[in-house]
Amino acid sequence: MYDWLNALPKAELHLHLEGTLEPELLFALAERNQVALPWADVDSLRKAYAFNNLQEFLDLYYAGADVLRSEQDFYDLTWAYLLKCKEQNVIHVEPFFDPQTHTDRGIPFEVVLRGIHQALVDGEKQLGIRHGLILSFLRHLSEEAAFNTFEQALPFRDAFIAVGLDSSEVGHPPRKFQRVFERARAEGFLAVAHAGEEGPPEYIWEALDLLKVQRIDHGVRASEDERLMQRIIDEQIPLTVCPLSNTKLRVFKHMREHNILDMLERGVKVTVNSDDPAYFGGYVNENFQALREHLGMSEAQAKRLAQNSLDARLVK
Numbered sequence: 001m002y003d004w005l006n007a008l009p010k011a012e013l014h015l016h017l018e019g020t021l022e023p024e025l026l027f028a029l030a031e032r033n034q035v036a037l038p039w040a041d042v043d044s045l046r047k048a049y050a051f052n053n054l055q056e057f058l059d060l061y062y063a064g065a066d067v068l069r070s071e072q073d074f075y076d077l078t079w080a081y082l083l084k085c086k087e088q089n090v091i092h093v094e095p096f097f098d099p100q101t102h103t104d105r106g107i108p109f110e111v112v113l114r115g116i117h118q119a120l121v122d123g124e125k126q127l128g129i130r131h132g133l134i135l136s137f138l139r140h141l142s143e144e145a146a147f148n149t150f151e152q153a154l155p156f157r158d159a160f161i162a163v164g165l166d167s168s169e170v171g172h173p174p175r176k177f178q179r180v181f182e183r184a185r186a187e188g189f190l191a192v193a194h195a196g197e198e199g200p201p202e203y204i205w206e207a208l209d210l211l212k213v214q215r216i217d218h219g220v221r222a223s224e225d226e227r228l229m230q231r232i233i234d235e236q237i238p239l240t241v242c243p244l245s246n247t248k249l250r251v252f253k254h255m256r257e258h259n260i261l262d263m264l265e266r267g268v269k270v271t272v273n274s275d276d277p278a279y280f281g282g283y284v285n286e287n288f289q290a291l292r293e294h295l296g297m298s299e300a301q302a303k304r305l306a307q308n309s310l311d312a313r314l315v316k
């Protein structure tokens with residue numbers, strides 16, 4: 001279906017590696033690592049993928065990540081995602097990883113980083129997919145924990161290009177992390193942040209003005225604030241939008257209500273991404289397909305969205 005769409009060269013700029021953990025791999029890793037699971041089989045796990053909001057999803061996502069234990073596990077997770085990219089003509093990836101999800105369970109930082117990094121390097125050599133890794137802080141944890149994570153990461157500074165901010169948004173505004181982002185920028189890293197997914201437009205202002213981000217992850221609630229919209233258009237600040245994620249987590253009730261194409265037509269630099277594809281029903285191309293089916297996205301619009309993703313790369 002939609003071969004022309006699949007064939008468009010694209011970059012994926014909003015993707016959590018932990019969110020690519022397909023149920024089949026989750027069960028295989030549980031067996032490899034002798035981890036007991038609360039689900040009987042792959043089907044019953046898939047049935048649990050029904051969410052009313054971001055937090056319900058995050059609870060399951062962090063539980064699932066517990067099967068990731070060794071460097072090889074992180075390699076296999078990342079490699080499986082890169083094979084999917086190859087299939088979908090995603091030629092460039094800037095994925096997030098959440099080190100605290102793993103270090104808080106006693107997995108050493110370097111085990112996580114080395115597995116992911118090696119797969120990305122092999123992906124470039126063997127599949128021709130370029131990359132820039134983003135270290136994301138969990139915003140429901142403290143500023144101090146983010147600082148500790150950053151210090152652990154510094155010996156591996158060549159393996160990542162930017163810092164990000166994810167997890168439970170409401171109640172954890174960007175300003176909570178202003179100082180650690182300042183530190184990261186002083187060390188030469190770029191910055192992005194989730195803002196305006198469930199949180200208000202004020203969080204997008206803070207991400208821009210206090211964290212000095214290059215892109216906003218999600219940002220769909222920017223449309224509630226006309227002055228913010230004008231700024232995002234004037235400064236061509238990219239929004240990494242995730243349509244299937246937004247409907248699965250009920251940011252929009254139905255794909256027909258999604259604002260991505262309205263934003264595109266107003267001149268916002270929006271891009272299409274999959275966020276946590278194993279949990280939300282599809283990778284980048286399935287997200288494009290959903291826009292075609294439910295919003296009537298034209299071929300010209302699809303091409304602009306794909307071009308935006310290439311223009312909005314941090315690594316050129």
Ligand SMILES: Nc1ncnc2[nH]cnc12
Nearest residue numbers: 016166167168194275276
């Ligand atoms: N959509 C999302 N929002 C915030 N944190 C996340 N972590 C993984 N997916 C996320």
Ligand SMILES: [Zn+2]
Nearest residue numbers: 016166194275
């Ligand atoms: Zn995300």
